[in-house]
Amino acid sequence: MGTGERRCGCCGRWRPENQVAELGATPGVYICTGCALWAARRAGLSGLLHRRGTPRPATPAVRATVPVLGSTDLDRTAAFYALPGFAVHVRADSYLALDHPGGELHATFLPAVTAAD
Numbered sequence: 001m002g003t004g005e006r007r008c009g010c011c012g013r014w015r016p017e018n019q020v021a022e023l024g025a026t027p028g029v030y031i032c033t034g035c036a037l038w039a040a041r042r043a044g045l046s047g048l049l050h051r052r053g054t055p056r057p058a059t060p061a062v063r064a065t066v067p068v069l070g071s072t073d074l075d076r077t078a079a080f081y082a083l084p085g086f087a088v089h090v091r092a093d094s095y096l097a098l099d100h101p102g103g104e105l106h107a108t109f110l111p112a113v114t115a116a117d
């Protein structure tokens with residue numbers, strides 16, 4: 001602990017005064033920015049952020065996204081991504097979905113673009 005530091009009442013770490021906030025109803029008790037963000041997420045951050053002003057419709061938090069790549073040859077794309085362990089999950093004429101324990105990757109058929117196009 002140095003001078004000008006306050007102890008976070010949540011995580012117990014010592015932080016510079018400008019990185020903690022004193023809790024309103026309990027003087028002498030501080031919360032650090034990291035714990036404040038954690039608490040805001042636990043309390044529903046989007047609800048807190050949008051409380052003022054125009055109400056917004058509730059939207060679920062984004063848990064994951066799936067990249068969709070363009071491919072001129074879906075069989076070749078499937079073979080390429082098999083090397084790091086992606087398995088074919090869905091194969092249609094012009095669409096490919098690959099599964100991996102670490103994520104998902106999709107590809108859509110796009111004909112080759114030539115200079116004449």
Ligand SMILES: [Zn+2]
Nearest residue numbers: 008011032035
């Ligand atoms: Zn803390």
